[in-house]
Amino acid sequence: MHTNHFSMAVSHRLFRPATSTVKNIFSSYLIRSLSSSSGSSLDPEIDLKEAASQLEKSSSSSPSPYKGRNFHWVFLGCPGVGKGTYASRLSSLLGVPHIATGDLVREELSSSGLLSSQLKELVNHGKLVPDEFIISLLSKRLQAGKEKGESGYILDGFPRTVTQAEILEGVTNIDLVINLKLREEALLAKCLGRRICSECGGNYNVACIDIKGDDHSPRMYMPPLLPPPNCESKLITRADDTEEVVKERLRIYNKMTQPVEEFYRKREKLLEFELPGGIPESWPRLLRALHLEDLYDKKSAIA
């Protein structure tokens, strides 16, 4: 059923102008190199068409054993907006996996390999990694989930380019795209305050954001999300959470990912959600916007 869209999306991308060809050659080289040097199972000859075909195979989900749970949702939003926080909360509530492509990339980079340092260069400078590479990583993750009987997902950090959105549209039907928004003054501070526990992987934020209100917008207060005592001495900062790199990531988001918002807006799948403040204020409102407050109440009552 998806084959026509899929082939059109892919062939459209295969006839790109010459500048993209240079990027494609680089990407294929990178992927070939990565797969031979890091022991990665990526196909050495992989290209965008092949990566999309892998994605098609891995994303066809069998009917969910839990009726109504087969959610295929996407989170969009600038770096630092809180995609990970809200996607992971919704994933626990709805019983579907939270798949963050940024995490998949970091896992891949942590495996040693001569040329994985080239990918690291891209990530640590705030650039996107090639579409082929990310689609291939996502396919592997979806395939592994399928084998474990997972059904549905909440994607965080994918799609990030219109090419990725077209390919995803060709292989699966996304039900909803939540576009999280946060006042720009808060984004940089949130990224710079981000900390991860090197042992348990917990995500925290040491920034305390307090933006004075004025005639146009109310005060915004976001308290820090501090780690428990046993994580305190194990906190690390992501290499790409420096001021210079965050600014570059914001620039790339506006250039490459904002068109993805428009892509889903046109298809009437985009839910715009402006975060009013920290988690205690924002979470109940997000649930209300998603008509999920009843489910949350029931789950909390059971817990």
Ligand SMILES: Nc1ncnc2c1ncn2[C@@H]1O[C@H](COP(=O)(O)OP(=O)(O)O)[C@@H](O)[C@H]1O
């Ligand atoms: N869909 C994607 N396409 C290309 N690159 C990606 C994608 N997802 C993640 N990455 C790479 O991983 C990095 C970290 O991603 P992520 O953790 O989602 O960061 P952010 O906090 O900027 O949303 C990105 O800056 C990019 O280099």
